[in-house]
Amino acid sequence: MEMETFDLERQQSLWEHRVDVNMSESGVEPLTLNGLAALGFDLEGLHSVPLEYIQSNGTPELRAQLAAHYEGATIEHLLATTGSSEANYVAVQVLVRPGDEVMAIVPNYLQVGLAARGLGAVVHDVPLLPGADESTWSLDWEAFEAAVSERTKLVYLSHPNNPTGHVFTPSELDRIAAAAERVGAWVLSDEVYRGAVHDLLPGEEAPGMWGRGERVVAVSSLSKSYGLPGARLGWMVGPPGFIERCWSRRDFTTIAPAALSDPIARFATEPSNQERLFERARRMMRVNRETFRDWTGEQNGVIAYREPRAGAYAFVPMLENGRQADCAAFAERLRRNRSVLLVAGRWAGMPGYLRFGLGLEPEAFAEGLRRVELEIGEGVAS
Numbered sequence: 001m002e003m004e005t006f007d008l009e010r011q012q013s014l015w016e017h018r019v020d021v022n023m024s025e026s027g028v029e030p031l032t033l034n035g036l037a038a039l040g041f042d043l044e045g046l047h048s049v050p051l052e053y054i055q056s057n058g059t060p061e062l063r064a065q066l067a068a069h070y071e072g073a074t075i076e077h078l079l080a081t082t083g084s085s086e087a088n089y090v091a092v093q094v095l096v097r098p099g100d101e102v103m104a105i106v107p108n109y110l111q112v113g114l115a116a117r118g119l120g121a122v123v124h125d126v127p128l129l130p131g132a133d134e135s136t137w138s139l140d141w142e143a144f145e146a147a148v149s150e151r152t153k154l155v156y157l158s159h160p161n162n163p164t165g166h167v168f169t170p171s172e173l174d175r176i177a178a179a180a181e182r183v184g185a186w187v188l189s190d191e192v193y194r195g196a197v198h199d200l201l202p203g204e205e206a207p208g209m210w211g212r213g214e215r216v217v218a219v220s221s222l223s224k225s226y227g228l229p230g231a232r233l234g235w236m237v238g239p240p241g242f243i244e245r246c247w248s249r250r251d252f253t254t255i256a257p258a259a260l261s262d263p264i265a266r267f268a269t270e271p272s273n274q275e276r277l278f279e280r281a282r283r284m285m286r287v288n289r290e291t292f293r294d295w296t297g298e299q300n301g302v303i304a305y306r307e308p309r310a311g312a313y314a315f316v317p318m319l320e321n322g323r324q325a326d327c328a329a330f331a332e333r334l335r336r337n338r339s340v341l342l343v344a345g346r347w348a349g350m351p352g353y354l355r356f357g358l359g360l361e362p363e364a365f366a367e368g369l370r371r372v373e374l375e376i377g378e379g380v381a382s
């Protein structure tokens, strides 16, 4: 079966390093090795790390440290991967067969639905609906219950959600897990933004899916909340038998995590360092969120503000004469005319919206907004 184009990643791959202002990123401004060293990372130690294939499912030290973040998990429940994208991909490879049904909560990052469709599965999208006030989203529970059937093999959610920033409550997560459990389906919960809930207090944790059912898999990585996407280090936590099958699948993809990324990951996921990195991300997101809110108020109703609760992005409708506009055309024009890259909602499954990255340095963020405003001044329609 032909794989469809993964538009979001393709557009970013093509343009993110060629535009003046990249507002398409969904994580915060990445740290450097020097930045990590300032937090206490042993930079000298990296010089003597053998550039070998490390233990291909992740070193026992790293897996033990990651397991400690998931109640009841042991190193057998953990597989270290090359980013959460590899974790998602091998999970789909293991769980989905042609003709299977997959249920995905949309909008989302779209990787899992596209990979499942590429394997010949039928993907049912169930929407998150914008609430009447500017900060809420809610799952269409009726559509959700209708979409989960005996034929469903996999339920996918991006939680906290990319791109809306929606965070489910623990009882909502239980409800999703229970619906999957009733029909024997697996739940794949993509939790790369779990450390990036804006208003968490230090030490507080957003709810996750782990532990809410027998067939629950959660994935995460260093890329978003930790600010280390270039380390390309992710992981999944799941039942040991499932983890074994994913490990043998990843023998076909990247074999092992990068040797240099293992000490970085062990440093970053150590609890006190983790908290400092999460707090750094939250601080950056909160500052730009305020700037963004004020800016939308000055756009004569063309951009309707919606407050994200998580993630380094804001997902907002663009309006023309009170109706949602063709945001993909606007995003294309903006890139061509102003050298600014935004994410068109269509690339996340919700046309009519734009996703603004909130993780930039404040000056770059303000410059991006200035250019978007200039382009809005030329009219919304292409």
Ligand SMILES: Cc1ncc(COP(=O)(O)O)c(C=O)c1O
Pocket: 026, 082, 083, 084, 085, 086, 109, 158, 162, 190, 192, 220, 221, 222, 223, 229, 232, 233, 234
């Ligand atoms: C929800 C979500 N999952 C997974 C990924 C992939 O990230 P990585 O492979 O760097 O962990 C992204 C990247 O934007 C994402 O937004």
